Amino acid sequence: MNPDGWLATAGHCVDPQSARDLIFEHAASDYxxxxxxSPEALNPVGAVQWLRKNARVEGETAEQGPEVSITVLYGSGAKVxxxxxxxxxxxxxxxxxxxxLxxxxxxxxxxxELTTDADVSIGTRILAVGYPKSTQDITDPSLDPTYKSGTVSKKSLRQTIPEYEIDAPISDGMSGGPTIELNxxxxxxxxxxxxxxSQPFNFVAPVAGLAALLAAKGVVPTLGPADLSxxxxxxxxYSGHYTAAIKEFDTALSLSPDxxxxxxxxxxxVNLRQQYGDVSVLRGSNLMWYIGLVVVLAVGGGVTFTVLRSRRQRSAVSPVPDFQPIPHGWSPVGGGTEVAGEHAADAGAPAEHLTAGEPHFCANCGAQHHRTEKFCPNCGEPIVIDASAHGKHEKP
Known part of the structure; x- marks a missing residue:
């Protein structure tokens, strides 16, 4: 129940009274x-009952009853x-x-992990785990338990004590073993x-009682680091990532070698990795994710290429004027060069050169641009050197 040496079993497996009953049963069987x-052979159950009423079990002294000692075997298979x-x-x-406890x-x-009563319902699929005595009598010794499948048939009470009725077969020797959900x-x-x-009709002590014993000792039922790894x-x-699985198994074994x-x-x-290799990350949903990412990048690249190509085409077909626009408006009258008004002094003067500190504007749309740009960031038209829409933006 807790990795720091806390274990659980059925109460009757450690109860001194159960030890007395077991002694009586063995005594009757031997008799x-x-x-x-003998008449007792015709009714062995009656013989046990007679011993319970009339016999006395002594320990090392007449006044001392049987002493119960518990030994835990730890391992798997035939290896202890x-x-x-x-x-x-x-x-x-x-x-x-x-x-x-x-x-x-x-x-x-x-x-x-322990479940709660709220998570157990009629029909919950379970496995009853234990060491049936009948199996051990006919097979070689093994620490690998037997698993009997079934379901929860009923939640009931016996003298106000909760119990689960299950239809998984349980025989002598399986007492104290866990009944687990499939998770x-x-x-x-x-x-x-x-x-x-004679039919599978057995009872399980809910873990609520065990949880109460743990809480009374300040113990929290939990998985340990070895369990998590x-x-x-x-x-x-089981997902085919054998190299990563081996790494986690090694971590668990370093914490709990047995x-x-x-x-x-x-x-x-190790054998499956050698035979099949690890599952590639480019499979299933991961593969579709990567394909989707490549498609998005390809589409984005195509859009960028199309925009740049369109701008270059427009720059190729747009005629570059062989004259410089005059920043301050003027209009010729007839065939002469007379300029009316305040701008007469500018007639025939060369176009102004804008310095780095002055604002630069597109001659086509009037948008402001950096002096080093070759194309207008607003309309895409080529920027004519020494040209400016300055006149469009003068303050009155």
Whole structure:
């Protein structure tokens, strides 16, 4: 539940009373094997019940009951990476919520997210995870759990305690394992099944009780750095980005060297990269994005080229006058050169040369322009040297 050594299981898995019941069950089973013709052999359940009422379980002394010790095996497959003693921090018995909080001395452990009751509904698809005793009796030992699929059938109460009814099959040995949604979040812990029920009809203790135990100890259920790298690597792995996935897997392994199944997954990523290579970024939506960008750039370049070409064509066909416009208006009368009025002194004088400090205006449209420009920025016409529309802009 938390990468710093916080674990969870069912309350009855650590309850001393459950240890007594287990001792009685083994005692009855051994008695029946030794005395198959005894009356108890005809009714082994009755034998267990008789022992519960009449027998006493002693510890190291007569006054001491059974001591419960919890050992956690950590690893995957047949490889046991670590064996750790766990302390029972707190628990609730089966009739009070059936959850337990454990602690081991280890950091950066794989952890899981908890869901909320609001996120669980009838029909929610789930997987019940655990180690069925019947399977272990006929297969080689393995730390890889069994996954049983099903759905949430009902939300119910048992003596005011919430429970989830599921149709995934659960058998002896799976108690305390998580029941998870398909997104990996834990909805509860495998709790119990009716003894007389032959069909998948099982009950899960919701994680609300476990969340309460964690909160009481000030522990926040969260994913650790190794989990985050692992999950990021999974996304990259299944999208075909094997090199990036391997990098994330290496990060997770550096934080949690015994992360279950991760070494095999990394090997698979290496093999797939060698066989198929990484997925190119120029695929799917990324490819369409790049194509769209190239098209936009091409269209923009074409527009720019067209504008420049149009301006050059206009400059090529526009006649350059072989005379200089006279800045101050005058009009010849008849064939003479008489100039009327105040401008008579300017008659026959050469056109004025504008200096760098004076304003420059287009002779065609009158727009102001920089003195070094060859074409008018407003109309596009060529700018005639020493020409000015100064007269159009004189103040009265």
């Amino acid at each position: 029946v094997r030794q005395f198959p013709d 990476a670590a064996t750790m003693n766990a302390d029972v921090v707190d628990f609730r018995p089966i009739d009070k919520g059936d959850v337990a 454990l602690r081991v001395d280890r950091r950066n452990m794989p952890s899981s 990996g979040k834990v909805i509860g812990l495998n709790s119990f099944r009716p003894a007389s029920e 692992y999950r990021k690597g999974l996304d990259l792995y 992360f279950p199944g991760l070494v095999d997954l990394r090997t698979s990523a």
